[in-house]
Amino acid sequence: MIVGSIAGIGAGLAAIGAGIGIGQIGGKAMEGMARQPEAASKIQTAMLIAAAFVEAVALFGVVVAFLGTGNVG
Amino acid sequence: MDLSHIFNLKKIAITAFCAVFLVAAHAQEHENTDSASVEPVETETGHADKEAPISETILHHIADSHEWHFWGEGEHKVAIPLPVILVTKNGIVTFLSNKHDQDEHGKEVFEEKGQQLVNFHGGYYYPTAAANHEGEYVVLDQYKVPTNEKPLDLSITKNVASMLISVVVILFVFISIANAYKKRVGKAPKGMQSLFEPIIIFVRDDIAKPQLGHRYKGFMPYLLTVFFFVWINNLMGIIPFFPGGANLTGNISVTAMLALCTFILTNVNGKKNYWGHVFTPHVPWWLYPLMIPVEIIGLFTKPIALMIRLFANITAGHILILSLLSLIFILKSVAAAGVAVPFVLFISVIELVVGFIQAFIFTILSALFIGMAVEEHAEH
Amino acid sequence: MLLALNPLVKPDPGLFIWATVAFLLLFILLRAFAWKPIVAALDERERNIEDALSKAEMAKQEMAKLTSENEQLLKQARAERDAILKEAKELKDQIVSDAKKSAQTEGNKLIEKAKLEINAQKAAAMAEVKSQVVSLSLEIAEKVLRKQFEDQGKQQALVNDLLKEVKLN
Numbered sequence: 030m031i032v033g034s035i036a037g038i039g040a041g042l043a044a045i046g047a048g049i050g051i052g053q054i055g056g057k058a059m060e061g062m063a064r065q066p067e068a069a070s071k072i073q074t075a076m077l078i079a080a081a082f083v084e085a086v087a088l089f090g091v092v093v094a095f096l097g098t099g100n101v102g
Numbered sequence: 103m104d105l106s107h108i109f110n111l112k113k114i115a116i117t118a119f120c121a122v123f124l125v126a127a128h129a130q131e132h133e134n135t136d137s138a139s140v141e142p143v144e145t146e147t148g149h150a151d152k153e154a155p156i157s158e159t160i161l162h163h164i165a166d167s168h169e170w171h172f173w174g175e176g177e178h179k180v181a182i183p184l185p186v187i188l189v190t191k192n193g194i195v196t197f198l199s200n201k202h203d204q205d206e207h208g209k210e211v212f213e214e215k216g217q218q219l220v221n222f223h224g225g226y227y228y229p230t231a232a233a234n235h236e237g238e239y240v241v242l243d244q245y246k247v248p249t250n251e252k253p254l255d256l257s258i259t260k261n262v263a264s265m266l267i268s269v270v271v272i273l274f275v276f277i278s279i280a281n282a283y284k285k286r287v288g289k290a291p292k293g294m295q296s297l298f299e300p301i302i303i304f305v306r307d308d309i310a311k312p313q314l315g316h317r318y319k320g321f322m323p324y325l326l327t328v329f330f331f332v333w334i335n336n337l338m339g340i341i342p343f344f345p346g347g348a349n350l351t352g353n354i355s356v357t358a359m360l361a362l363c364t365f366i367l368t369n370v371n372g373k374k375n376y377w378g379h380v381f382t383p384h385v386p387w388w389l390y391p392l393m394i395p396v397e398i399i400g401l402f403t404k405p406i407a408l409m410i411r412l413f414a415n416i417t418a419g420h421i422l423i424l425s426l427l428s429l430i431f432i433l434k435s436v437a438a439a440g441v442a443v444p445f446v447l448f449i450s451v452i453e454l455v456v457g458f459i460q461a462f463i464f465t466i467l468s469a470l471f472i473g474m475a476v477e478e479h480a481e482h
Numbered sequence: 483m484l485l486a487l488n489p490l491v492k493p494d495p496g497l498f499i500w501a502t503v504a505f506l507l508l509f510i511l512l513r514a515f516a517w518k519p520i521v522a523a524l525d526e527r528e529r530n531i532e533d534a535l536s537k538a539e540m541a542k543q544e545m546a547k548l549t550s551e552n553e554q555l556l557k558q559a560r561a562e563r564d565a566i567l568k569e570a571k572e573l574k575d576q577i578v579s580d581a582k583k584s585a586q587t588e589g590n591k592l593i594e595k596a597k598l599e600i601n602a603q604k605a606a607a608m609a610e611v612k613s614q615v616v617s618l619s620l621e622i623a624e625k626v627l628r629k630q631f632e633d634q635g636k637q638q639a640l641v642n643d644l645l646k647e648v649k650l651n
Contacts, residue, residue: 074308078470081463085407088414095491164490166497255496262500269508276516283523288530302520322521323513331508354490355497359505417490 036094043090050083156432160424164349164417166261167224168199172343182344184263188226189254192217199257208238208248219253227252261356264348268335276330305329305465313469317476321469324367328360329465336416336457340450351460352416354409361409364468369401372475404471408464415460419453 058076062069170182183200195214202212208222211229220229220239227250229239240248258266275294282295291299310318310325335356338346350356380397383390426449429442631637 070308074312074466077459077463078466081411081467082407084415085411088410089407091414091418092410092491161490166494255494256499257496258500259497261497262504265501265504269504272508273511273516276512276520280516280519280523283519287523288527299524303524306521306524319521323517324509326517327505327509327512331505353494353497355493355495356501358493359498359501363505 036096040087040090040094044087047083047087047090050086051080054079054083156428160421160428163424164352164420165224166259166348166353168257168259169203170260170263170344170347184258184260186226186257187255188214188217188219189256190217190219190228191253195219195253208240209233209236211239217253220250222248225252226255261348261350261353264338264346264350265335265356267345268331268338268350272330272334301329302326309462309466309469313466313473314476315473321367321472324363325465325469328363328468329461332360332412332464333458333461336461337454339416339420340453340457349417349420351412352420354413357409357413360412360464361405364408364471365402365405367468368405368471368475371472373478375477376475404467408467408471412460412464415456419449419456422449423453 054076058072061072065072168184168186170184172180172182174180181200183198183203186195186197186199188195192215195217197214202219202221204210206221206223208220208227208229211218211220213219218229219226222238222240225248227240227248230241230250233239234241240250243249275298279295279298282292286292286295290296305326306318306322309329310322314321332351335351339349339351341347380401381394383393383397385393423446426442426446430436430438630640
């Protein structure tokens with residue numbers, strides 16, 4: 030139970046980092062699109078790819094939390 | 103990438119309508135199952151253990167199973183039994199799952215084709231010679247996982263059945279579209295053809311061409327297959343009842359298989375430049391002992407990240423929806439449904455978008471990795 | 483083993499095998515029966531559209547060329563017409579002026595002729611009148627003379643007068 034909670038906290042911390050990262054990516058992409066609306070589609074693709082890479086970090090945290098929670102099912 | 107032609111307002115309205123309908127059905131189904139599974143525990147153990155059965159129920163719904171469950175528990179259960187196929191030491195054993203599902207705690211040993219087996223929480227194991235002190239013919243480790251040997255389980259489980267349905271659907275849809283293209287040469291697309299054509303063109307122009315350059319043609323079949331396999335299964339996962347409801351793309355075996363395909367395709371198509379990057383990186387020679395293992399690990403982390411990304415995204419969506427619905431039973435008030443159901447509706451609509459985006463991400467990252475491998479000359 | 487802790491992250495070999503089989507089957511069937519014709523049809527259509535667009539562009543250019551040619555022709559025709567009109571006008575003017583001139587000369591001629599005639603007539607009339615006057619005067623003079631010279635005396639007197647008048651200069 031305690032291991033599970035700590036793993037949960039870890040996952041939450043990973044999510045904070047990823048949240049900041051994705052926020053940065055999204056914000057900068059918006060800025061870029063506002064500055065160059067004609068490049069919006071390219072920026073969108075690049076943004077999604079970068080966001081996916083950052084998101085993977087948070088997901089690793091979640092999966093490690095799953096590993097730590099033991100056999101619940 | 104312009105998603106506006108896919109996510110236009112009219113379609114959103116239609117999907118939202120479908121989502122309302124589906125969520126209503128979802129709620130009804132879970133009301134039945136969850137109340138059945140939670141209430142007996144309440145009476146037995148009281149409030150202290152309240153969360154355990156909820157998360158158990160959620161995990162049970164996300165995990166694979168040998169039957170397609172509708173509602174009810176125990177004798178009143180309504181479910182489609184699915185065939186169990188076991189490759190045992192004595193050959194292949196087959197039976198319908200409802201034949202041996204009365205006991206799921208490993209307490210009854212049954213015999214099929216001369217092979218003794220025991221059912222422990224939906225998994226089939228070879229029984230131990232004698233029962234332990236709780237009457238179970240299994241040996242449990244500290245996490246209550248049986249350490250018994252098990253036969254290779256090739257059953258048509260819920261996930262497999264759902265996957266086969268999706269394969270049939272995809273085959274039917276796209277072969278009929280292909281026939282439409284053959285029949286209506288030079289004419290404007292019509293019906294399903296015009297529904298999927300922009301998506302096929304989207305995969306070609308926004309995924310394959312930018313990542314693979316002029317080599318895109320050879321990889322189009324793989325990318326299209328992966329995209330539609332992931333997308334259709336994501337959508338079927340959101341459907342809460344029969345043809346869907348299986349958490350297929352949220353199952354690590356399936357995403358591992360897809361990631362393995364990308365991994366094999368990447369390395370089989372790897373050109374000199376790609377392998378050169380791994381074995382002779384652009385660093386001083388004395389860093390090679392450090393860099394080469396890092397590069398080799400890098401080869402594996404890419405598909406593993408691909409696997410975990412899809413699995414965790416879809417599983418998280420399912421857990422979120424089920425958790426929100428469980429609020430009704432945790433708070434034990436129908437009024438909570440007033441909050442939970444709109445929230446579930448909202449999350450379901452987001453899941454529709456996530457289903458598409460994850461299919462897109464999986465495909466574009468596959469294309470990116472393959473594109474990096476087939477690149478002839480280093481650009482840096 | 484850490485991976486075995488949670489059923490969620492435990493790969494299931496059975497499902498893995500089924501997924502591989504199903505996915506490969508799907509891939510092979512779709513590649514043969516769906517993606518090839520679809521991608522080929524899409525490429526074909528795109529090529530057709532490009533062709534059509536370039537053809538339309540060419541037609542447009544042709545059209546523009548034709549239009550400019552037409553315009554030139556029109557211009558030419560207009561210039562020709564103007565020239566013809568001008569010529570016709572000149573001709574007309576000439577004819578009119580010629581006619582005027584000839585009419586004038588004819589008229590002058592006629593007037594001249596008439597004048598001559600009138601003069602001739604006048605002369606004739608005058609001659610007639612003169613002869614008439616002469617004959618009348620002679621008649622009168624005869625009659626007067628006759629009367630005068632009925633008496634001898636008077637004749638003598640006259641002769642005398644006349645003789646008187648005649649001075650042998």
